[in-house]
Amino acid sequence: MPxxxxxxxxxxxxxxxxxMFTAGSFxxxxxxxxxxxxxxxxxxxxxLITAVGMSFVILSGGIDLSxxxxxxxxxxxxxxxxxxxxxxxxxxxxxVLLMGAVFGTVMGAIIHYFxxxxxxxxxxxxxxxxxxxxxxxIDTITIDNAFYTAMAQTRIPxxxxxxxxxxxxxxxxxxxxxxxxxxxxxFGRNVYALGGSEQSALLxxxxxxxxxxxxxxxxxxxxxxxxxxxxxYMLSGYxxxxxxxxxDTIAAVVIGGTLLTGGVGYVLGTFFGVLIQGVIQTxxxxxxxxxxxxxxxVIGLLLFIFILLQRVLSSRxxxxxx
Amino acid sequence: MSVVMKHHLFWPLCVLAALLLFNLCYSPDxxxxxxxxxxxxxxxxxILNFGAPLILVAIxxxLVVATKGIDLSxxxxxxxxxxxxxxxxxxGADQNSMGLILTSVLLAAGLSLMLGAWxxxxxxxxxxQPIIATLILMVAGRGIAQLITGGQIITVTSTKYAxxxxxSLAALPFSIFVVALVLGIALLLTRRTALGLFIESVGxxxxxxxxSGIRAHLVILAVYVFCGLCAGIAGLLLxxxxxxxxxxxxGLWYxxDAILAVVIGGTSLNGGRFYLTGTVIGALIxxxxxxxxYMIGVPPEITLVVKACVVLAVCLIQSDTFRAAVAARWKSRxxxxxxEMSRHAS
Numbered sequence: 126m127p128x129x130x131x132x133x134x135x136x137x138x139x140x141x142x143x144x145m146f147t148a149g150s151f152x153x154x155x156x157x158x159x160x161x162x163x164x165x166x167x168x169x170x171x172x173l174i175t176a177v178g179m180s181f182v183i184l185s186g187g188i189d190l191s192x193x194x195x196x197x198x199x200x201x202x203x204x205x206x207x208x209x210x211x212x213x214x215x216x217x218x219x220x221v222l223l224m225g226a227v228f229g230t231v232m233g234a235i236i237h238y239f240x241x242x243x244x245x246x247x248x249x250x251x252x253x254x255x256x257x258x259x260x261x262x263i264d265t266i267t268i269d270n271a272f273y274t275a276m277a278q279t280r281i282p283x284x285x286x287x288x289x290x291x292x293x294x295x296x297x298x299x300x301x302x303x304x305x306x307x308x309x310x311x312f313g314r315n316v317y318a319l320g321g322s323e324q325s326a327l328l329x330x331x332x333x334x335x336x337x338x339x340x341x342x343x344x345x346x347x348x349x350x351x352x353x354x355x356x357x358y359m360l361s362g363y364x365x366x367x368x369x370x371x372x373d374t375i376a377a378v379v380i381g382g383t384l385l386t387g388g389v390g391y392v393l394g395t396f397f398g399v400l401i402q403g404v405i406q407t408x409x410x411x412x413x414x415x416x417x418x419x420x421x422x423v424i425g426l427l428l429f430i431f432i433l434l435q436r437v438l439s440s441r442x443x444x445x446x447x
Numbered sequence: 448m449s450v451v452m453k454h455h456l457f458w459p460l461c462v463l464a465a466l467l468l469f470n471l472c473y474s475p476d477x478x479x480x481x482x483x484x485x486x487x488x489x490x491x492x493x494i495l496n497f498g499a500p501l502i503l504v505a506i507x508x509x510l511v512v513a514t515k516g517i518d519l520s521x522x523x524x525x526x527x528x529x530x531x532x533x534x535x536x537x538x539g540a541d542q543n544s545m546g547l548i549l550t551s552v553l554l555a556a557g558l559s560l561m562l563g564a565w566x567x568x569x570x571x572x573x574x575x576q577p578i579i580a581t582l583i584l585m586v587a588g589r590g591i592a593q594l595i596t597g598g599q600i601i602t603v604t605s606t607k608y609a610x611x612x613x614x615s616l617a618a619l620p621f622s623i624f625v626v627a628l629v630l631g632i633a634l635l636l637t638r639r640t641a642l643g644l645f646i647e648s649v650g651x652x653x654x655x656x657x658x659s660g661i662r663a664h665l666v667i668l669a670v671y672v673f674c675g676l677c678a679g680i681a682g683l684l685l686x687x688x689x690x691x692x693x694x695x696x697x698g699l700w701y702x703x704d705a706i707l708a709v710v711i712g713g714t715s716l717n718g719g720r721f722y723l724t725g726t727v728i729g730a731l732i733x734x735x736x737x738x739x740x741y742m743i744g745v746p747p748e749i750t751l752v753v754k755a756c757v758v759l760a761v762c763l764i765q766s767d768t769f770r771a772a773v774a775a776r777w778k779s780r781x782x783x784x785x786x787e788m789s790r791h792a793s
Contacts (some may be wrong), residue, residue, distance in 0.1 A: 422589055
């Protein structure tokens with residue numbers, strides 16, 4: 126069956142996920158259950174939400190290194206406002222989301238209007254957000270607000286005795302919304318066009334400035350939302366939350382088959398990229414004797430394989446580009 | 448005056464001077480250097496000594512950036528190099544035997560060379576974007592470092608190994624001599640031979656360089672190998688200074704600081720031009736900034752906010768559009784690298 130070249134990376138990602146999950150099921154008793162599958166979503170909800178925002182940034186040909194820090198800042202702001210100032214969560218959560226979006230917008234505007242590389246601007250954003258966390262407090266702020274604990278503990282029962290958390294449901298909704306945005310809206314097409322070639326997009330009369338700034342706004346918003354979900358998960362705010370998270374996110378997007386030069390990839394691939402990272406962690410915890418640093422090595426190895434695969438698949442396209 | 452102002456070191460040196468001046472005003476004995484047991488002590492010596500690993504990493508990074516690349520894996524290589532050296536020393540029967548120290552140092556240097564070559568091969572032969580190619584080792588490298596140390600902090604008791612990072616030669620910290628040696632070799636190779644020109648040529652346009660007979664692949668491979676080696680030596684300095692290796696935290700954020708130093712030094716991230724001395728000054732600025740923040744009693748956590756502002760300020764000053772928008776007189780000042788940037792940015 127002739128498979129369109131552009132679908133190969135995403136098909137490989139999905140197959141890899143299935144193979145890993147099947148291998149885990151054969152090797153470990155108790156691995157093959159709906160709950161293990163659901164736990165992948167429950168434990169990685171924040172990664173999933175961040176990775177969705179990052180997918181858009183990478184599809185547009187940019188990169189966002191500030192996501193981990195924005196998550197930490199969101200947990201910190203939520204915790205200090207809810208816990209120390211006694212603000213109601215109904216005010217704090219929209220405020221945090223707004224903060225993330227504005228943070229992204231400012232970075233996007235600097236990137237576009239001053240023509241500075243996204244790498245450097247978001248690097249500065251990463252330092253800034255992480256530093257602001259420490260300005261708020263150096264210590265962990267534990268949250269015991271009733272709303273937050275309720276969000277953390279609520280289990281949504283599924284048939285078969287398994288359950289999902291509210292965070293996981295939020296993540297799934299975000300993924301669904303992102304797939305719709307990427308493939309069925311004008312904004313989504315603009316993002317792909319921008320990633321394919323900025324000059325061409327400009328010549329075609331697409332709103333390059335607006336799209337570029339919006340992409341970073343979206344990423345900031347997603348990171349802040351991930352931060353809120355992370356607060357539900359950890360029930361605390363801490364400046365060292367989610368250190369090195371930007372790399373996990375980029376890795377998830379790459380393993381999901383999105384080309385880092387921009388313009389090629391699917392949000393659904395990112396979804397499976399996150400699940401693959403989750404499966405690796407689950408397998409390592411089932412194995413018991415392996416230490417957690419194997420996760421990093423395996424993810425590095427997978428990154429390598431996927432990048433080479435993409436390189437081979439897109440070699441014709443790239444030579445044309447050059 | 449305008450000739451002085453147009454020199455690429457003018458602004459970095461101004462910033463450094465301003466920082467030092469501020470320190471002098473704040474604590475008058477900042478510049479005082481005392482002799483104690485035949486060693487020199489003082490804030491300036493500390494800045495040089497503690498800044499040594501960063502300067503080394505940044506020197507390697509400068510050459511990589513000059514070829515339009517970037518090496519994110521330096522922090523991980525720092526951790527791996529320190530880990531392997533400390534592991535091999537701690538396994539030895541006599542930790543102070545010269546042979547053991549030499550073997551361990553060579554082992555660490557060899558391993559970092561190999562890691563650098565891995566990055567170089569991915570970039571030059573496989574043709575992967577540098578930021579992605581080195582991302583692999585950045586992610587996996589921390590895992591490898593933890594694997595080597597077994598997730599523990601390995602402590603060594605060797606005084607000979609500790610000498611590398613904290614010993615002193617001719618009353619100055621030994622690490623300064625290591626940095627001077629590496630910087631000297633790098634300057635000699637890039638400014639007294641055609642190698643520097645090759646690197647700049649490849650950074651401008653790899654295809655055109657290839658047409659004119661430069662082995663672009665080899666040049667790119669070489670700069671990554673050199674960068675890996677620099678990071679490896681930095682790892683040795685860092686681990687020997689504290690006589691221990693921490694796979695988790697050694698060299699954390701070094702890649703970012705190194706890139707920051709390179710950018711402050713006036714080297715454009717678009718490749719094609721590089722200033723090794725500028726980078727050294729950039730690294731010194733970062734180290735002085737950190738020391739200053741510690742000294743004036745601001746919580747050290749604020750360092751990150753200050754660094755963020757510095758990065759942004761430096762980048763904005765480098766941006767043509769920004770300068771045109773803010774002040775017309777800034778237009779008269781140009782780093783050669785910026786002309787390069789605007790040419791590529793079209």
